[in-house]
Amino acid sequence: IIANIVKTFKYIYGLRFEVQGLENFEVEGPCVIVSNHQSILDMMGLMEILPDDCVQIGKKELLYTGPVGLIMYLGGVIFINRKSTSNAKTVMSGVAQTMLDENVKVWVYPEGTRNGNGDLLPFKKGAFHLAVQAQANLFTVLYSSFTSFYNPAKKLFISGKIRVEVLQPIETKGLTAEDVADLTERCYCTMRETFFRLSGTAREPLASRHNGLLPDP
Ligand SMILES: CCCCCCCCCCCCCC(=O)SCCNC(=O)CCNC(=O)[C@H](O)C(C)(C)COP(=O)(O)OP(=O)(O)OC[C@H]1O[C@@H](n2cnc3c(N)ncnc32)[C@H](O)[C@@H]1OP(=O)(O)O
Ligand SMILES: CCCCCCCC/C=C\CCCCCCCC(=O)OC[C@@H](O)COP(=O)(O)O
Structure with missing residues (x-):
């Protein structure tokens, strides 16, 4: 019900979605989507x-945003306390078991916060731990940059097109907690490249950005 209502908003805002790779989702069973x-x-x-x-x-x-919080609660959103790593980790480890028991998919934003600066923030590892703990497939989805049509700082919000790509699933069978850092890094690199390709923007050198040698755009 929520999805069908929210899907109509694009007509009000003049937004178009161009989706590629949706068929990749046609895999049975629990998975993590980032x-x-x-x-x-x-x-x-x-x-x-x-x-x-x-x-x-x-x-x-x-959760405390009134009707929206209630709708999210009823929709099954898993709430975590980002200010407490141990609390977030405890909740997340319960999620791995629930995913398997109830055959559900879990969508995580691994940047951990909104970020509209035309690049990806470094990833938090929770989603990748979750996929490995559940030994579930990991899907990556990218939305092209909104900066050309939506920029609150410049008071810009016009109609526009969002390119979406669902990439091939990554298997985590056999991976352990030790592999999580590597898995996170691999996904980050692929997702960042895809993000720039979909957005039509130039790719900046990753190492320089990570070392803080480049200022934020
Ligand atoms: C109209 C109504 C419409 C309604 C719409 C409904 C739709 C609603 C849509 C809702 C949209 C809502 C959108 C939103 O609200 S987005 C904001 C909320 N979402 C997130 O923050 C998700 C992404 N965050 C994470 O995954 C973080 O990692 C968490 C939160 C889990 C911890 O973050 P934190 O910053 O505290 O710590 P850290 O990541 O630096 O990690 C620290 C260490 O812990 C290790 N570690 C981490 N996790 C695990 C684990 N599970 N098992 C074992 N170990 C684990 C990790 O490897 C690291 O160790 P090391 O590797 O450095 O040694
Ligand atoms: C200005 C245009 C607004 C258009 C809105 C159109 C779509 C509205 C659809 C449903 C409305 C209710 C959804 C509530 C869910 C909020 C999700 C969200 O984006 O939370 C912020 C969180 O991730 C990260 O928080 P921070 O960036 O760390 O703080």
Whole structure:
């Protein structure tokens, strides 16, 4: 019900979604889906391709937003306290078991916060631990940059096109906690490249950005 309502918002805002690779989602069983997170507009992009039986990880503060919090609660959103790593990790380890028991998919924004600066923030590792703990497939989804049509700082919000790509699933069978850092890094590199390709922007050298040698755009 929520997805169908939110999917109509694109007509009001003049947004078009061009989705590629949706067939990659046609794999049975629990999985973890990670995607980039630029703004609240992502809720439209999320609902546009949301598979059945998929819940999202959200920050706890969203639970206290009145009717929206209630709808999210009823929709099965898993709330975590980002201010407490141990609390977040405890919740997440319970999620791995629930995923397997109830055959659900979990959508995580590995940047951990909204980021509209035309690049990806370094990834948090929770989603990747979750995929490895559940030994479930890991899907990556990218939404092209919104900066050309949506920029709150410049008071810009016009109609525009969002290119979406669902990449091939990554298997985590046989991986252990020791492989999580490597898995995270691999996904980050692939997702960043895909993000720039979809957005039509030039790729900046990764090492320099990571070392803090380049200023933020
Ligand atoms: C109208 C109504 C419409 C309604 C719409 C409904 C749709 C709603 C959509 C909702 C949209 C909502 C959108 C939103 O709200 S987005 C905001 C909320 N979502 C997230 O933050 C998700 C992404 N975050 C993470 O995954 C973080 O990692 C967490 C939160 C889990 C911890 O973050 P934190 O910053 O505290 O710590 P850290 O990541 O530096 O990690 C620290 C260390 O812990 C290790 N570690 C981490 N995890 C695990 C684990 N599970 N098992 C074992 N170990 C684990 C990790 O390797 C590292 O160790 P080392 O490797 O450095 O040694
Ligand atoms: C300005 C245009 C607004 C258009 C809105 C169109 C889409 C609205 C769809 C549903 C409305 C309710 C959805 C509530 C979910 C909020 C998700 C969200 O984006 O939370 C922020 C969180 O991830 C990260 O928080 P921070 O960036 O760390 O703080």
